[in-house]
Amino acid sequence: MTELDTRVEVIPGEALLERLLDHVPAPAVVSVTCLPHHGPVQTVETAVRLAGAGYTVIPHLAARSVGSRRELAGHVRRLQDAGITDTFVIGGDAGRTAGPYTWSGALMEDLADLTGGTMRLGIAVYPEGHAGMPGDELLRTLWAKQELASWCVTQLCFSPEILAAFPDRLRRDGVTLPVWAGIPGPVxxxxxxxxxxxxxxxxxxxxxxxxxxxxxxxxxxxxxxxxxSYDPSPLLGAIDGAGYAGVHLYSFNDLAGLADSGLAGRTG
Known part of the structure; x- marks a missing residue:
């Protein structure tokens, strides 16, 4: 199997840095979620702390959880001061929109403006479609967002066949971004x-x-x-040679299990 670069997604939480240092040592690439009950403040604080410990960090920013452009500018300053160069932008699952950003594309536009285009932005893509959006509308939003994006990550998908065929499908649909395969760890x-x-x-x-x-x-x-525990090996076998840029591992903070599996061995 071709060895692909790997990123590890983690959730902000107690003793996260200590657990990472024990099981997935720096300079691993770590992606930090932005869940509604955490919000962007905790995500940014976690990202800055991990970057200070030597990790390459990709924080998530959820559009519906950001209260204003001024708030966003503050997050951007903290991330840039920490040397963070990539951000994963999502709409988010917050039940109430906190500010002016009703979808991820609007947040991306302001991020590009605030950083002068120096921040690399990632977006989500959906091998099985989006529950809240028809396929043609989803494709139009991807076309719009890829103008500002540098890479994309697949939503969690358990089907090897669907995952293996997805990069070619994206290309046929006119989405040309490098694609990272979102795969669960042994959870x-x-x-x-x-x-x-x-x-x-x-x-x-x-x-x-x-x-x-x-x-x-x-x-x-x-x-x-x-x-x-779920065995991700069929998914890893399916993406071999399928055109993915790398593997995005959803760890669900089971870092000991991830380390034991050896899946996080190569990061980039």
């Missing part, structure tokens, strides 16, 4: 099933449940409630 299967239902990854949920149930391992239900 408990029950947690992945719960997450899949929350974010709406369609037919991949069925694939994940089927993959959990082998003839010698009991019922699917028992396995999903057990400590069985």
């Amino acid at each position: 408990r299967v029950s947690r992945l099933v719960k997450l899949a239902g929350t974010i709406g990854v369609g037919q991949s949920v069925g694939f994940l449940k089927r993959s959990a149930g082998g003839s010698n391992t009991g019922s699917v239900v028992r396995q999903l409630l057990s400590s069985t």
